[in-house]
Each structure stands twice: as structure tokens, then as C-alpha cells.
Amino acid sequence: MKTRFGFVYFSMFAFIGIHMPFWPVWLEYKGISPSGIAALTALSFSLKIIFTPVVSNIVDRSGQRRKAAIILSLGLFVSLLVFSKTNEFIPIFLLTIFSFACWSPIMSLAESLATVTAREQKFDYGKVRLWGSVGFMVVAVSSGKLLAIFGESALLWSICGAAGLLFVSSCLLPKTKVSLIKSEEVTILAFFKSKWFVSFLIATTLIQGSHAGYYTFGSIHWRAEGLSDQIIGILWGSSVVGEVIVFAFGRVLLSRLGPVNVLIIGGIAAALRWLMIGSTDSIFLLLVAQCLHALSFGACHFAAMQIITNKVDASLSSTAQGIYSAFSMGLGMGIFVLLSGPFYSLLSGGTFFVMSAVSLAGTLCLLLLKSIEMNKISHSNTLKDMGRAMPEGT
Secondary structure, three states: OHHHHHHHHHHHHHHHHHHHHHHHHHHHHOOOOHHHHHHHHHHHHHHHHHHHHHHHHHHHHHOOHHHHHHHHHHHHHHHHHHHHHOOOHHHHHHHHHHHHHHHOOHHHHHHHHHHHHHHHHOOOHHHHHHHHHHHHHHHHHHHHHHHHHHOOHHHHHHHHHHHHHHHHHHHOOOOOOOOOOOHHHOOHHHHHHOHHHHHHHHHHHHHHHOOHHHHHHHHHHHHHOOOOHHHHHHHHHHOOHHHHHHHHHHHHHHHHHOHHHHHHHHHHHHHHHHHHHHHOOOHHHHHHHHHOHHHHHHHHHHHHHHHHHHHEOHHHHHHHHHHHHHHHHHHHHHHHHHHHHHHHHHHHHHHHHHHHHHHHHHHHHHHHHOOOOOOOEOOOOOOOOOOOOOOOOO
């Protein structure tokens, strides 16, 4: 069981490990302008706002999480193959809509299955999730070398290969049984009646959204600073070395500090990371900044998963995961990726200073979250008074 989930995480993050660092490079190779790159990247994130919560809510009502993941991963693989026939902005734009409408819900579906199964079978989620970090690291580093040897044209076929691997791993997902909910028992809007959930969403949206400039223009910026493609691949890969350690031992960290405090540490780490990346082209200092990814993303994500697992009923986990993904990796990321285009054209490396301020704003929201008691969200109470609370630690 753990092996199958590990394979799914490895393949998901292998896809991200080639797409996130080098898709903008492929778009630049196709002649797309910085504003166009920002618009397409923002679109790929923003589709999560619509498709992830809608699909996740449907899946919570049907229970067909594995089947949905298989269909969506197949759609992603096929549509990416069609990119090989495109050379203009409009066809690329239209294909991006379809491809990332398929991709957007897959992560939250897999996370929902993994967290529910981990709780039922009492295995450590972090030690399964770390294989995603390994997948990202291996593919990001090897893609930099691939780019240096074969050029930008090879990037698309590498992305297609990763998507094909994701389809295979989705077919191997377990048929985990989760109690179903009736359509009238819960709506997506019910989550927004919870003060703690709204504060949690705002904070994680800002902290994860602060990664937008890095995801969109990190590779392009480092190229402009004179770093080789192989070094850039190593920088991307090194960012997840510490993340592997966080996922391996994160449960101990969370039990000692609490998930909200871990999120605060992650927000501060993100602010420091963007300041360093915007200030230096020293490979050593950039490697140090990249190690902060363990906190700015790894620890933050682990803490967010822990909050959802503890504070949302298993029957609503896909919906909760979908909303979290739609905001943290959809709305926030989409907005800040779109803004990063004009920011980068105007400020170049100064874009990272703006992202540092965004992360600090998210950290301040977490201080507000610490003052709000957190009640568990379930289908039996979502339509009742969401103001009555229970302590976070329960």
C-alpha cells in the first residue's frame, strides 16, 4: 500500500520537477514573450480555482477518487502530446486550458486518498510523501543536464514521459473506501462559514503564492545571471533535499510545535529565501536559499495536510483538499504569477523582494489564526453554527 502511494507521489512530482522549472524555458524557446509566459503559467495555476474544488466535491459524493485520477491523468498525457504540433500562442493557450484542467484536481485527489488511508492503516504520511520530493529532485537535476545536451526541444517529450508515468501510477492507486455524503448535506460554501478555515486559506494562499516569481522566472533569472542550465537544474533539485528530511521526520516536528507554529516558521523562511535569491548570484548562497524550500514549502504543506486531516471529517477530505489546492496553488499562485510578468519586466531580480513581502503578509495572518479556536468540520455540523469551537490540539 505504502509503495503504491510512494509511486504516485514520485510520478506526480516528477511531472512537477520538469514542468515547473523548465516549462517557461520551453515557452521562451517557442517565442512567447515574458508577459505571455506569465499569462500561460498563471492560467495553468488558476484553473485549480474552478476545476479542483468542483471535481473534488463531486468525488466526495461519488467516492470514485481512484477512477477520477485515472481519467484525468490520461487526459493530461494525451493533451501534452498534442503540444508537439503547436507553435503559436493561441493553440498553446487552448491546450493549456485542457491539459491543466485535467492536472489541477489530481494532486488533491491523491492527497485525500493518502491522508485518509494513512489514518486508517496508521502509516506515516510524511514517509510516503517524501518520495514526491525524491521524484522532483531526480527529475529537476536530470532535466537540467538533458537541456544542456539536447536543447529546449527535448523538454516537451520529458514532460510527456512524466505524465505517462503518472497515468500508470494512478492505475495502481488502492480502492480506499470512504463514507459517502449526500449532495444536500454539504456545499463548498459551508467551509467558508468557519473562521479558522478562512484564516488558514488566506495565510497559505499568500505564503504559497509568494513562490510565484520563483516558479515562473527563477530559471530565466538565473540564466540571465550567467548560470548554466546544469547548475540551474542542480539548484532546483537541491531545493528538495531538506524537504525529504522534513517529510521523514515531520510528524515529530508537528507534534512538538503544532501545525500552526510550523506554518509560521515556513512563512518566515519563505520571506528570507526570496530576499536571498533576489540579492545574489553566488551559487553557495543560492544553495543555502534553496535549502529553505524545506520550510517554505515542505513544512508548510505537511502542516496544512495535518490541519485538514485533524480538523475535517474524512468524508469531506477531498472537498477540503480541493478548496485548499484551489486557493493556495490556484488563486494565489495564479494572481502572483500573472503579476510577476510585469514585475519581472520592470524590476528583474527585484521581483523576489515583492514576493518576500507577500510571504510576510501571510505570516501575519497566521498570527491571527493562533487566536481562533478550531472546530472540526464535518457534514453533520457544516450547516450549523460554525462559531462554536474546540481547541486546536484536539
